[in-house]
Amino acid sequence: MIPAPFEYARAGSVEEAISLLGSDADAKILAGGHSLLPAMRLRVARPSMLVDIGRIADLSYVREDGDRLAIGALTRHHDVANAEALQQLCPIVAHAAGQIGDPQVRHMGTIGGSVAHGDPAGDLPAVLLALDAEFVAQGPNGTRTVAATDFFTSLFETALAPDEVLTEIRIPKANAGWSFMKFQRRAQDWAVVGVSAVRANGGVHVGLTNMGLTPLRAAGVEEASRRRRGPRVRRGTRRRGDRAPGRCVRVRRVPPSAGEGARSASARGGLGIALLAQDPIRYSRDWWIEFAVAIAISIAIATAVSLIVGRYVRRYRRRTKETGDDVEGRRRRRLTTVVGLAGGIVVVIAWLMVGLTILRGFNVSLGPLVVSAGIAGVALGFGAQTLVRDTISGLFIVLERQYDIGDVVDLESDGGVVSGTVEALSLRITSVRQFDGTLSFVPNGAVHVVRNKTRGWGRAIVDVRVAVAEDAGRVRVVLEELLEQLSSEEPFESALRKNPEVLGVVQVTDAAQVIRVAAETEPSRRWEIERELRERITARIAERGIRVPPVPMPQRGSEPDA
Numbered sequence: 001m002i003p004a005p006f007e008y009a010r011a012g013s014v015e016e017a018i019s020l021l022g023s024d025a026d027a028k029i030l031a032g033g034h035s036l037l038p039a040m041r042l043r044v045a046r047p048s049m050l051v052d053i054g055r056i057a058d059l060s061y062v063r064e065d066g067d068r069l070a071i072g073a074l075t076r077h078h079d080v081a082n083a084e085a086l087q088q089l090c091p092i093v094a095h096a097a098g099q100i101g102d103p104q105v106r107h108m109g110t111i112g113g114s115v116a117h118g119d120p121a122g123d124l125p126a127v128l129l130a131l132d133a134e135f136v137a138q139g140p141n142g143t144r145t146v147a148a149t150d151f152f153t154s155l156f157e158t159a160l161a162p163d164e165v166l167t168e169i170r171i172p173k174a175n176a177g178w179s180f181m182k183f184q185r186r187a188q189d190w191a192v193v194g195v196s197a198v199r200a201n202g203g204v205h206v207g208l209t210n211m212g213l214t215p216l217r218a219a220g221v222e223e224a225s226r227r228r229r230g231p232r233v234r235r236g237t238r239r240r241g242d243r244a245p246g247r248c249v250r251v252r253r254v255p256p257s258a259g260e261g262a263r264s265a266s267a268r269g270g271l272g273i274a275l276l277a278q279d280p281i282r283y284s285r286d287w288w289i290e291f292a293v294a295i296a297i298s299i300a301i302a303t304a305v306s307l308i309v310g311r312y313v314r315r316y317r318r319r320t321k322e323t324g325d326d327v328e329g330r331r332r333r334r335l336t337t338v339v340g341l342a343g344g345i346v347v348v349i350a351w352l353m354v355g356l357t358i359l360r361g362f363n364v365s366l367g368p369l370v371v372s373a374g375i376a377g378v379a380l381g382f383g384a385q386t387l388v389r390d391t392i393s394g395l396f397i398v399l400e401r402q403y404d405i406g407d408v409v410d411l412e413s414d415g416g417v418v419s420g421t422v423e424a425l426s427l428r429i430t431s432v433r434q435f436d437g438t439l440s441f442v443p444n445g446a447v448h449v450v451r452n453k454t455r456g457w458g459r460a461i462v463d464v465r466v467a468v469a470e471d472a473g474r475v476r477v478v479l480e481e482l483l484e485q486l487s488s489e490e491p492f493e494s495a496l497r498k499n500p501e502v503l504g505v506v507q508v509t510d511a512a513q514v515i516r517v518a519a520e521t522e523p524s525r526r527w528e529i530e531r532e533l534r535e536r537i538t539a540r541i542a543e544r545g546i547r548v549p550p551v552p553m554p555q556r557g558s559e560p561d562a
């Protein structure tokens, strides 16, 4: 198309250009014309006047300025690409300028035009943004400097006023490590997306091309690099044809990570090139020292926690052994159970933190690790199911107070019944000491039935065998007389909750009759009372001449392992 009519004026100096701009509100600067003229032909831009600054020779230079480099706004891309100062001291700028368009574009287009045009698809704006460049603008009121982060305001819009001329671009010297990549459909095309990375301030500065309305900084990537690592600089990894000397950081294609950039890139069908630039300096001395210190601290904390918790739990368990069946004893047993359980959880968390510190040190993210574990993950899942089942069961055992440490229990599981005293209870397993001293470990999830023999009260039961010819009534009187005496003696007085009673004849055979005696006791003392009762009753029967059958009948026993 043919552009709309316009005036043309050539400026011999920056001051003249400013004055011409002031004379017409719709005037525009013309530099290389390689963005403005195509826009005018499409009638996207319709300036009433073009102020041509293309021949102001003063604005074309590259020079060192202390710890910075200054580039004149009219410096052509070709000259930027070949400036020795840039190649040596800020190679990414020289390299990126060499990637713009074709030789014709590079010989006409200017760095100032690229910046002032405000096109997010331009190669240099993202590079300059990553470098924290400064832009010098001159207007009717003098000169001002605008930081790159404040310069690009929206699509094709910048902080430049209509009557201001961009005169200079200032950049830091940055040759410690860099990378520049762009994705194009065809050679010499504009970037579909691009990324620039520069090593600076102990981290990486990352600029994104064409991933938003303006050039963007990949803040997430930069933050990650600052927190843990800088890029490992690989010497000699420049590709053939790169004229800029220096060193490249390794880059990889990954989904973009930074806010608006990520959204815009995904709008392009996920074609984002983002940069990890995080090839870690984990092999550097500093990294190893930092890592070793972090691990040492976390291991020291975990060890201290384990020792302190272990000490307290052992102390509580010791005290529990000395407790009785009274309210205070039961309270202590409960406390020991809860302390043991909580202590176990604290110790596990402390060591998990050590593991996490190691994984974080190597920047291993647990989420993807678990997801990518594939078959191993499934296997782990099955294993974890049992673990989860045991843990949940353990939690309910404690919450529902099914048993505490020190209780005498029967635990019925698929493997049979385990009877004994609970010595330890963790979320996963219960340790039961059997009466012969064997210590059994029962997974909490495997227990179907719990029989707690020390909860509430117990009943001592003794079956007394006498000859069938004996008068049962007489025997009853003898037994009742004995039980009456015993109830005020030790150990009966402290162990009995109710006076023992003679229940009567419960079995008769050819040779014997069985008379049952029962007594309600403190829960854990029933066996002791049974033993005492048997002894005393046997002695009294003998003393009173009551006959017993010659052939012993099997005695009913209620001891836990009988």
Ligand SMILES: Cc1cc2nc3c(=O)[nH]c(=O)nc-3n(C[C@H](O)[C@H](O)[C@H](O)COP(=O)(O)OP(=O)(O)OC[C@H]3O[C@@H](n4cnc5c(N)ncnc54)[C@H](O)[C@@H]3O)c2cc1C
Residues within 6 Å of the ligand: 028, 029, 030, 031, 032, 033, 034, 035, 036, 037, 038, 073, 074, 099, 100, 101, 102, 105, 108, 109, 110, 111, 112, 113, 114, 116, 117, 121, 122, 123, 124, 160, 164, 165, 166, 167, 188, 189, 190, 191
């Ligand atoms: C075929 C082709 C391929 C291209 N490929 C690429 C590519 O791959 N990568 C890439 O980054 N670019 C590419 N470009 C664009 C090229 O780099 C342009 O030269 C550049 O974007 C604009 O520079 P210019 O000097 O031509 O500016 P102009 O087109 O003259 O001006 C552009 C805008 O900036 C303003 N302006 C210019 N200079 C100043 C100043 N000093 N102060 C204030 N305002 C000013 C103008 O008023 C105008 O609005 C390509 C262009 C073409 C035609």
